[in-house]
Amino acid sequence: SPRESKYICRILTGKLRLGASSVTILNALSQAFHYEDPDEVENAYNFHPDIGHIAELLRNHDPDRIMAVGPEPGIPIKVMLAERLPDISQIMQKMGDTVAFEYKYDGIRAQIHKWGIMS
Numbered sequence: 001s002p003r004e005s006k007y008i009c010r011i012l013t014g015k016l017r018l019g020a021s022s023v024t025i026l027n028a029l030s031q032a033f034h035y036e037d038p039d040e041v042e043n044a045y046n047f048h049p050d051i052g053h054i055a056e057l058l059r060n061h062d063p064d065r066i067m068a069v070g071p072e073p074g075i076p077i078k079v080m081l082a083e084r085l086p087d088i089s090q091i092m093q094k095m096g097d098t099v100a101f102e103y104k105y106d107g108i109r110a111q112i113h114k115w116g117i118m119s
Helices: 002-013 022-032 038-047 051-059 063-068 088-095
Strands: none
Touching: 022 038, 022 051, 038 051, 038 063, 051 063
C-alpha cells in the first residue's frame, strides 16, 4: 500500500522520525526470524551496519554467520558514542574507580580501510 511504501522508504533512508531506531528494527527482525539472542544481532550490525545484510543472514537461519560477522575492509564499523552524564561523580559511579578522559574535538569521524598487509 502507499502507506507501507512510505514507511519502508523511511526505514531504508533512516528517516523514520518515529523514535524507532535501528536497534528497534534489529530486535523486530530477531523476533520475526526466531533468533534467540538479539545482542548478537546488534553486535553483527555494529560491524556491518546494513540492516538488509543482517536481515538476509537472519532469513537464512544461520546463527554461525551472525556470530562470525566482524570487521571487514570497506565496510565502516558503527561508531560507539559515549553516554552523557551531568557530572564527573556520576561518571565515576557508573564506570568504577578507573576511568580515562579525552578532550572532544569538533570535526569529522573517518575510518581508513586497507586491504592486504600493512608494511
